[in-house]
Amino acid sequence: MTGHDSVERIFAALPPEPGRAFARSWWGRAWLKALEDTALDGRQVKAGRSHARAGAVGAVSVRPGRITALVRDRDGTAYRSDVTVQQFSAAEWDRLLDLVAERAGHIAALLDHDIPAHLAEDALAAGVELLPGIGDLEPECGCEAWDHCTHTVALCHQVARLLDEDPFVLLLMRGRGERELLDDVQARSASHAPEQAVETPPGVSALDAFAAGTGPRALPDPPPVDAPGRPLALAADTPPPPGLDIEALEFLAADAAARARRLLAEALAPGHERTPVAAGLTVSQDAVRLAAARPPGRVAARLAAGSGRDGAALTRAVRAWECGGPAALAVLEEEWAPEPEALARAGAQLAAAWEEGPAPRLRATRNRWTVVGTGAQLRYGPDGRWWPYRREGGHWLPAGPCAHDPATALAELLTEHHA
Structure with missing residues (x-):
């Protein structure tokens, strides 16, 4: 316990979304992976996922160490369902916050409500398991099930949707609210900042000042950059010159303002270091x-x-x-042709995933594997990840984010197909 138990956030019930894949963010998928690894009954996981998709989960309370909601059965009976999560100790919070404060990229990511994978990896190397693992999501339900039941699984899936929108939900479960956490990071960042240079006395010549090596004075704190400014409206009484599309120009100006805001927010973060620019x-x-x-x-x-x-x-x-x-x-x-070794490895992963029943039949065409008899397809990317596709209106369309193994991507596709 860390002494921050009074922090609580209440999230209104989310509407049903039959076609939505749960957990679009990588940390949301890690949350569901911890649930799947913890639950002993895979049938309950599938039933709970369908339950959440149908909108059976009420308002969700998130506080340090616990998430709570009322979950309705199909007959209308409501059960209070809780899932407990281990809070960080004071020492673990110190290690995590010091780690964040020392890296400008980590600060910028948190300000943008993002948890980059390298932050979780750095935290793990420092002995702090930011993301839950097997056995970390402990269920408590009014239906008196001793393991994860339909209700607690549905609650976890609903929380995965909340995590997609705001990773601070996970940090609140670990024991700290967003405002308190960011204030602490800012204070630690300031303590890591270099001391200000000594001010050059008045009346000293430029040559002497340069020889003293005092350097420039410290700049004042930058103003907050909460949102991109609104570009000027370019419409006027005078018709524009031929070939000038005012509407398109205003749209491009707004896009440039949004991108500039993101770059400026990162540049103004304490301790920022210039990072290589990605290829255009x-x-x-x-x-x-x-x-x-x-x-x-x-x-x-x-x-x-x-x-x-x-x-x-x-x-x-x-x-x-x-x-x-x-x-x-x-x-x-x-469309491209993968290496035979990659296809063989994928085939073995799929066979292992369906070892207790008949595996779906797949028809492979280069990097595209179609599930026979369904509107489901997997596509293999050059980076080794698998992308789920669904046939809609005569076209194959992306059905959600990628997965590192084909079995995970295919299981989600087939679950939605049968739901």
């Missing part, structure tokens, strides 16, 4: 990125034409982009 996007990729910002209809049509796609193809490309950026877009639009 192609014209086609950047058109999809812009289209994902939901531009006005005429601008979207120009983006489609400029990227060599029609409107429907651009919509499919945006859906892929939202699942995983350039990597997901390449899997949507490119």
Whole structure:
């Protein structure tokens, strides 16, 4: 216990979402993996997932060490369901917060409500298990089940949706609220900052000051950057010159402001160090990125034409982009032949996953594996990850984020197909 038990957040009940894959973020998927590894009955996990998908979970209370909700059965009976999570000790919080405060990238990620994988890896190396593992999600339910039941599994799946939107939910379970945590990180960052240089006395010549090596004075604290500013409206009484699309220009200005805000927030984080710039996007990729910002209809049509796609193809490309950026877009639009060793390894993983029953029949065409008799498909990416696809309206469309093994991606697809 850390002495912070009074912190509590209440999240309203989420509406049913029959077609939604639970846990789009990697930390949300890690949460569900801990549930699946802890629960002894796989049938209860599947039933609880369907229960959550149907909207049976009420408002969720999250506080240090515990999540709670009322979960309804199909007959209307409601049970109080709790899942307990181990809180960090004071020493574990010290190690984690010192780790975050020492790395500008970690601070910027938390400010952007993100938990990058390298933060969890660094924390684990420091002896702090940020993410739950097998046996860490302990169930308590009014139905008096001794293991995870339909109700506690449904609660965990609903919490996975909350974690996707706000990873601070996980940190609250571990014992600290968002405001307290960020204030502590900021204080520790300030203590790690270098001492200010000695001010040059007035009247000293520039040559003497340079020889003294005092350096520049410390800058004042930067202003907060909470949101991108609103670009100027470019419409005027005078008609624009021929070829100038005012609506498109205003949209590009708004996009530039949003990107500048993200870069500035990272640059202003205490202890920021310049990181290498990622390789630029192609014209086609950047058109999809812009289209994902939901531009006005005429601008979207120009983006489609400029990227060599029609409107429907651009919509499919945006859906892929939202699942995983350039990597997901390449899997949507490119077909290639994997190495035989990769296919053999994938086949073994699938066979092991269905060792207690007949495995689904797959028809493999290069890097695309279609489940015979269903509208489900797996696609293998050049980076070794598997992407779930579903056939809708005569086209194969991305069905969610990728998985590192084909069995995980396929199990989620088939569960949704039969739900």
